Amino acid sequence: MIQSDILIIGAGPTGLFTVFEAGLLKLRCHLIDALVQPGGQCAEIYPKKPIYDIPGFPEILAGDLVNNLMEQCKQFEPGFTLGERAETIEKQQDGSFVVTTDKGTKHQAKVVAIAGGLGSFEPRKPLIDNIEFYENKGVAFAIKDPEMYRNKSVVLAGGGDSALDWAVYLSNVASKVTLIHRRNEFRGALDSVEKVQNLKQQGLIDLITPAEVTGLEGSSHLEAITIQKEDETPIRLQTDALIPLFGLTPKLGPIANWGLDIEKNAIKVDNTLDYQTNIPGVFAIGDVNTYPGKLKLILCGFHEATLMCQSAYKIIHPNRKSIFKYTTVSGVDGFDGTRKEAPKSIIKSID
């Protein structure tokens, strides 16, 4: 069981800044995120895009903002459970909560802060009949262990970086790699596109474009697929595996079943005080919450996180008074023993 004072669900900008604000109050945080890296949308969807409305930063790349937030909170030693999705929440007799992920990892904390953004990112699944039936029976939407495909014939579908990169990688592992995309153009790093081009010329990757996978067959496991090229008769291709890589889409997911008040795909909170949900001890901050006048902006998430931490302190230490401090005056004492403080002014007389 992983213990912390505040369990944060979602390691995007709001979740990361919560670690800092909680740390100032000497509260320890642990974060769960379905993605394998921290940063949420900023890291997953648009790391190279600029943001212009972070106070104090006329322009900052989303990926750099995440790096800065990680640097800002590192002395508070946040714990991370990455690549796992928070699945269930159970209230304990002592008032704390136990949150379990889809992989069974258990986390306990007195306060849960849902900073889940638009939800957890899940693969976009193409609309092919029976595709659910073949899931894990030849069809996969992500590659967890490429060795699974050693000496197998594999079809990849998609036109982005992950489809290109995996086509290159698997060309050394699988017995046959076919890449199918709806267009002749690929959207990926120039280097990846060129590598695929070379491998195609060497006959190591079969490229079928513009085309789409329209059918699946096999009695208990995928055996063959149907490929439709525009204005042509469909082709049947035998294959051991089909891996559609069409990017990720956020889904609110299991949080929707936690008994929280949900409105417009977001969690209703008390915006007059501390962004607490209808379940005392469970807060929702950042893009995942809603209240009258809500704006889904990173800067609003920072503010919400800060106020939430004050209430979290009162729940965790009911008999202690929290004292509000300015970092410029008090400095920042990390859990790792580091201290940041304003340099002392020098007192020296002038002769």
Added chain:
Amino acid sequence: MLDITLHITDRDGMTHEVQAPTDMVMNVMEVVKGFELAPEGTIGICGGMAMCASCQCYIESDHILPQQSDDELAMLSEAFFVKSNSRLGCQIQITEELDGLRLTLAPEE
């Protein structure tokens, strides 16, 4: 300030006539969101960066639209329910030339 009229058919098949301002640097996705013609969280998920297809729509009038960028073409090539008249609403700015535009929202993925 000049408003234009758009005819937007929502995902339930209901057509709405809405007035959209041309001086607010708005796009079609934002108009749909503003008038709540699709539930929050089901449209404009990426915020308007042509990085999701949640604002895909079918253009049903013969207005001349801004050209598709590479990003939009690439996104539509991976989207579902794509037709020859598919566009991403977030890539269509509201301008006077679009007065009377008719469109239908593509189904939710």
